[in-house]
Every structure is written in C-alpha cells, then in structure tokens.
Amino acid sequence: MIEVRDPQLRDFMDSWHKPVDDDLASLRRSEESEGVPLILTETESMLRLLLDMKKPRRILELGTAHGYSALLFAKCCPDALITTIDRNPGMTDFAEANFRRFSEGSRIDFRKGDALDVLSALADETAASGEDLRYDLVFIDAGKSHYREFFDKCEALCADDAFVVCDNILLKGWLVECEGKEAKRHRTSIKYMRQFLEYIESRDDLDVTLLSGGDGLAVIRFRK
Ligand SMILES: C[S@@+](CC[C@H](N)C(=O)[O-])C[C@H]1O[C@@H](n2cnc3c(N)ncnc32)[C@H](O)[C@@H]1O
Numbered sequence: 001m002i003e004v005r006d007p008q009l010r011d012f013m014d015s016w017h018k019p020v021d022d023d024l025a026s027l028r029r030s031e032e033s034e035g036v037p038l039i040l041t042e043t044e045s046m047l048r049l050l051l052d053m054k055k056p057r058r059i060l061e062l063g064t065a066h067g068y069s070a071l072l073f074a075k076c077c078p079d080a081l082i083t084t085i086d087r088n089p090g091m092t093d094f095a096e097a098n099f100r101r102f103s104e105g106s107r108i109d110f111r112k113g114d115a116l117d118v119l120s121a122l123a124d125e126t127a128a129s130g131e132d133l134r135y136d137l138v139f140i141d142a143g144k145s146h147y148r149e150f151f152d153k154c155e156a157l158c159a160d161d162a163f164v165v166c167d168n169i170l171l172k173g174w175l176v177e178c179e180g181k182e183a184k185r186h187r188t189s190i191k192y193m194r195q196f197l198e199y200i201e202s203r204d205d206l207d208v209t210l211l212s213g214g215d216g217l218a219v220i221r222f223r224k
Pocket residue numbers: 037038039062063064065066067068069070085086087088091113114115116141142143146
C-alpha cells in the first residue's frame with residue numbers, strides 16, 4: 001500500500017508543529033493518546049494559514065469528534081462564530097465538556113445530529129431569519145462517502161467568496177492504491193471520494209486546489 005507520507009518525513013514535519021497555545025497542545029496530546037480522531041498537525045498548519053489569510057466571520061464544520069478543530073477555529077479567529085456538527089453520542093459528551101472547559105467554547109454552536117439533517121435545518125433557519133448567516137469557511141471532516149451530498153448542502157449556505165476545505169481526500173493512500181484487503185474494505189469511500197473529486201474538478205465556477213499534506217485536503221473556492 002502507498003504511504004501518503006513516509007514515516008520519517010512525517011516525524012520531521014511533526015517536530016516543527018507549534019501549537020496555538022497550551023490548551024490545544026494538551027488537548028492534542030490527550031486525544032492522540034486515547035485514539036480520538038482529530039486533524040493531523042500538517043492539516044492544522046494549512047488550516048491556520050487559510051484562517052489567517054481569510055479571517056472568516058462564520059465557520060461551519062462537519063465532524064466535531066471531541067472538538068479539537070472547532071476549538072482551533074475559535075482560538076485562531078477570536079471574532080468568529082463557529083457551528084459544528086456531529087451525530088455520534090460517543091463523541092458529543094466529550095465535545096460539550098471541552099467547549100465548556102475553554103472560554104472560546106462560548107462562540108461554538110454545537111449541533112447534534114446527522115450532518116445532512118442539520119444542514120437542512122440551518123438552511124431553514126437562514127431563510128426564516130432574514131439576516132446574512134452565510135458561512136465564509138466550511139470544513140468537511142465527516143463521513144467520507146458523503147462529501148458530494150455534504151458539499152451540495154453546504155454550498156447553499158456559503159458566502160459568494162467562501163472556501164470549503166475537505167479533509168482526508170487521499171483516504172490514507174487508498175484513493176490511489178486501491179488493491180489489497182484493507183482497500184477493499186474501503187471501496188465505497190474510495191468510489192464516492194473519486195466521484196466527488198471529479199465533480200468539483202469539472203465545475204468551471206470553482207477554484208480547486210488539492211494538497212497532499214496530512215491525509216490530503218481539497219481547498220475549494222467559489223467564483224460566484
Ligand atoms: C475525523 S472525526 C472529526 C475530527 C475533528 N474535526 C477534529 O479534528 O477534532 C469525524 C467525525 O465525524 C462524525 N460524523 C461522521 N459522519 C457524520 C454525519 N453524517 N453526520 C454527523 N457527524 C458525522 C463522526 O462521528 C466523527 O466524530
């Protein structure tokens with residue numbers, strides 16, 4: 001199987017990781033030691049660069065887990081409001097506890113439920129409010145077979161010049177090297193991720209950048 005990153009190269013890159021602060025450093029350590037899924041350090045670096053350049057006011061995240069990336073967004077963007085969605089009860093209690101633990105958690109609107117249902121509810125709320133509640137940045141880090149459906153629903157909630165960042169597009173290398181037992185177990189995700197990437201590449205009104213850092217990111221910008 002293909003290694004998305006040579007382990008030596010990955011260790012080297014990790015050694016350059018500078019946490020935003022002590023809170024996030026200790027949260028990353030404890031989540032990693034407990035095997036909780038969270039963004040890789042390279043992914044965090046790329047997101048921080050984008051947050052710094054874009055300075056989003058409203059951020060939407062699909063896939064909260066224990067809340068590490070949502071807290072990263074809140075800490076890096078002190079004026080932003082963050083909406084984050086997760087459906088897994090095994091994750092949501094921990095995320096809520098972490099959002100209570102840090103002051104930045106007060107700017108995080110945590111929605112529990114399936115992302116597709118919550119996105120429909122957010123669209124209804126936006127229509128009913130009459131205010132501009134559109135998002136400047138969306139981070140998709142949830143079910144890997146559903147990126148196309150997530151993207152379509154998020155698009156309707158986005159500002160004209162929003163960015164949508166999709167994590168794990170390389171699926172640990174299986175997207176490219178899809179032979180073998182492990183890859184076969186992930187064939188549905190591989191098929192749908194390929195279709196999603198082909199779809200975004202086919203649209204003339206999107207600027208798409210694929211990055212191989214971390215587990216691969218697609219950075220999509222609307223050209224509305
Ligand atoms: C990789 S983890 C998210 C990690 C998090 N972004 C971080 O870096 O701290 C993916 C999360 O997506 C959630 N998830 C998967 N499919 C979902 C869906 N359809 N709706 C809501 N949440 C979903 C899972 O429960 C899991 O907690």
